[in-house]
Amino acid sequence: MYTVIIFSHGDFSKGILNSAELILGNQQDVFAFSVQENCDLDSLKSEIETLLISCEKQGEDVVFLTDLFFGSPFNIVNSLMQTYHFEHVTGMNLPLLIEILSQRNHKSIKETLESSIPISKDSIIDCIKYFQSNL
Amino acid sequence: MYTVIIFSHGDFSKGILNSAELILGNQQDVFAFSVQENCDLDSLKSEIETLLISCEKQGEDVVFLTDLFFGSPFNIVNSLMQTYHFEHVTGMNLPLLIEILSQRNHKSIKETLESSIPISKDSIIDCIKYFQSNL
Secondary structure, three states, X not given: OEEEEEEEEOOHHHHHHXXXXXXXXXXXXXXXXXXXXXXOHHXXXXXXXXXXXXXXXXXXXXXXXXXXXXXXXHHHHHHOOOOOOOEEEEOOEHHHHHHHHHOOOOOOHHHHHHHHHHHHHHOOEEHHHHHHHHO | OXXXXXXXXXXXXXXXXXXXXXXXXXXXXXXXXXXXXXXXXHHHHHHHHHHHHHHHHOOOEEEEXXXXXXXXXXXXXXXXXXXXXXXXXXXXXXXXXHHHHHOOOOOOHHHHHHHHHHHHHHOOEEHHHHHHHHO
């Protein structure tokens, strides 16, 4: 079991978690953080550090899912890389989150990422082209 | 200029639009629909059809972005494929939405999809591995 921290600009993080829970049911040890307009980035970073310290104490692995390469959430997570141990995938979509949540009880986070990142990429599909070539 | 319809389980659609608008500013002709628990799928489908008919009358191209291959939003969009003309990408993430919104003033939707789908797939990155091999 690993802790999942979803971190985005605006309401994306809470929205994608809501969607995953609608499909999979309520999830434990999943946290959603947001960079909102005019929010205090330092206090947001402190809040995340408190969570990381608590996971470390409990011996729980952590994976961050962020929205955008070199966006503010990505940059905050990167600034924590030297101090804390975690995994971090950016460019999240719902298939990625569902894979990561579904594998938590029987795989390590490293094993999960090996299979779920290719699944996440393959799940982005031009449907009109897909049906033209598959039907 | 084309109309963008974001359609997901739960609050994902509204959340990702909120995040894109935080980055790009307020957007015109972008709509977010959600399949919520116990919602009436037929009336949701009718609402979307009304929008499609209005876009058709104005000669506006439409692209749907859905969350999950063969999820309920995906299936509703698929059921409209025979009657209306639109593009449809599933597995959306924020880099895809930003590309699609940013290109609207100078590219057709078909041109936009050709470049933005590969960008969207490439934006899903295992950051720890990325920094280990690039720094």
